[in-house]
Amino acid sequence: MTDILIVEDEAAIQQLLVDYLQQAGYKVKAVKRGDDALECIRESAPDLVLLDVMLPGIDGLEVCRQVREFSHVPIVFLTARHDEIDRIVGLRLGADDYIVKPFSPREVVARVDAMLRRSRWYSELAEKGESTGLHINNRDYQAFWGDQLLDLTPVEFRLLSALHAHPGRVYRRDELINIAYDDHRIVSDRTVDSHIKNLRQKLHAAGAGDIIQAVYGVGYRYLL
Template identity: 50%
Template sequence: MSTILIVDDEPQILEILSSYLRKEGYHVITAEDGRQALECAATYPISLIILDLMLPDMTGENVCREIRKASRVPILMLTAKSGEADRITGLEIGADDYIVKPFSPRELVARVRAILRRIGEYQVLSDLIGMGDLMISLREKNVTKKGQAVEMTPNEFRLLTTLVRHPGRTWSRDELVEEVLGMDFIGSDRTIDTHIKNLRQKLEDDPKEPKYIKTVYGLGYRFDNPAKNGG
């Protein structure tokens, strides 16, 4: 049974979401502020976190940053901010998806199912991929660069493995959204650009002159193996 942590300071939202998720068979834990959220995340085997950005003691962004220091658990952000810049900020600090208030509880449950389904699809993979100074373990879902661990979110890892498993292939944004985020993803295809930017910051020696993740202008992105290109 998957365990969902809901973090929100509005009792009505906690009650409604808990009820919907429990009806779907999930085990639910709730927290009303950032401190409680961090304690729960460190104590329980959480499968996914639903995180409100407006909390009484600390911002949801800061809670997300703290969780990302130790965990890659999927994070679905709840936000009253509908601007694209605000949503991109959430993705850049490690959120996997976002939903804008007011929202339909049924839509949120569908988002939760979709995220957990995508996570589960990658649990069956068991091989290692080596590219240049990168080593990617599909079974363990981790990445090292020159022997050093590279922390990344589940969506970043899925995007990287999608590109790496097909080196040299050019992917459009729409193809990557469908492959990485799922056909039921609701949002801009520019979300992929944010994840690409994050991956370059983590994997490239010079993100402005990437040797792995290349932009194919007007088309999309591709992954190059430096060893095959004289790199």
């Protein structure tokens, strides 16, 4: 049975998530503190973690940072709508997705299902010795297509890292602006389009093909 760890200190939200995920067939454990979450992840190695940002003990961002030192378990942040900076920082620390409060519990289950499908798909490729081609090293700000190091600017790397972390998800241009620039500067949609254009050219030159797809009137997504 697939194990889900919920890290949420609000009792009502925690119980709601437990109930819905158990009904969906998952084995669920829930804790309220960040330090307890770290201990559980080290000891029981869950298949996915739903992680609130604001926690007693150690906050969710620090939990994510420490977990990424020893585990690749999928992490989905639960964050308040006004905590936009937390969502951006969380993705850079290695979170795989985020869900904004207030949320529909059915949406949470659907997102968990999708994340676990992707995780199993990647695991199966690894067992077969196959590769999706693109490899991201967030610690050193490096991206590789196969064995070839891509010559990316910091902005291009941040865009590629975010898109690659969520294959198939459509990122709006305003979301990509927030990911690309952490100083809240005012930039236009055309600036993002220009960065994506350069990024696609570099990927294509490395033999990657058209793995970043434009979604007309919305933004961009990464294709597996």
